[in-house]
Amino acid sequence: MGKSLVATTLALSLAHKGCKVGLFDLDFTSPSTHLILGAKDAQPTEDKGLIPPKVEGLEYMSLIYYCGNGAAPLRGADTSNALIELLAVTLWGDLDFLVIDSPPGIGDAMLDLVRLVPDIEFLIVTTPSQLAFETVKKQLRLLQELKIPIVGVVENMKMTEAKTVQEQTQCLGIKFLTEIPYDASVESAIGNPDKLLATEVAKKIMKLSQTL
Ligand SMILES: Nc1ncnc2c1ncn2[C@@H]1O[C@H](COP(=O)(O)OP(=O)(O)OP(=O)(O)O)[C@@H](O)[C@H]1O
Ligand SMILES: [Mg+2]
Helix, strand or coil: CCHHHHHHHHHHHHHHCCCCEEEEECCCCCCCHHHHHCCCCCCCEECCCEECCEECCEEEEECHHHHCCCCCCCCHHHHHHHHHHHHHHECCCCCCEEEEECCCCCCHHHHHHHHHCCCCCEEEEECCCHHHHHHHHHHHHHHHHCCCCEEEEEEEEECCCCCHHHHHHHHCCCCEEEEEECCHHHHHHCCCHHHHHCCHHHHHHHHHHHCC
């Protein structure tokens, strides 16, 4: 949990420190970064492709421009085709970072991203839950088998001092990037990026962005 929130806040933090950043919401199950950003009226423009609108200093694209607010009516090969089409038609500027909020797990969409996005690197967000982390470990092992670079693991919604996730991450030979506390003020900052950047969550992510 917290994948979209971390992806959006990371993109905002990188832009804040002067990088040229794109944010691409490719979560077929529940695109939500537009809600976190409060991106109400922004729409891509068409000119030999789709030019992402600027939202809060980010070049922004989302599946909601493809599927609207309803559930994505896409299954199997349709998902793959939509992903390929969006990757192909989106005209990004000259970016330092393109942050992708990717679909959860290790399904076809993730494998398509690996195949189609050059120089892709994965930053994995997990919760302290042992059960959630078991699934994350499978994803980490698969990425390792495929020799896909992993930036590291972020442990989100931390409420105890437990070091289990940190230790198990390091055991796999993967960098443990940071832990982010559970912060009840985040909910009221959804849709308000200035307020979001003032939360404890954002402070941790800003610190992380300095190291990327
Ligand atoms: N550190 C945190 N403290 C408090 N609330 C948080 C924190 N991180 C995320 N949240 C809240 O938890 C909810 C889920 O977060 P988010 O949508 O980012 O998760 P997700 O992994 O993208 O979920 P999904 O699988 O639905 O895409 C959101 O309401 C978000 O505001
Ligand atoms: Mg999400």
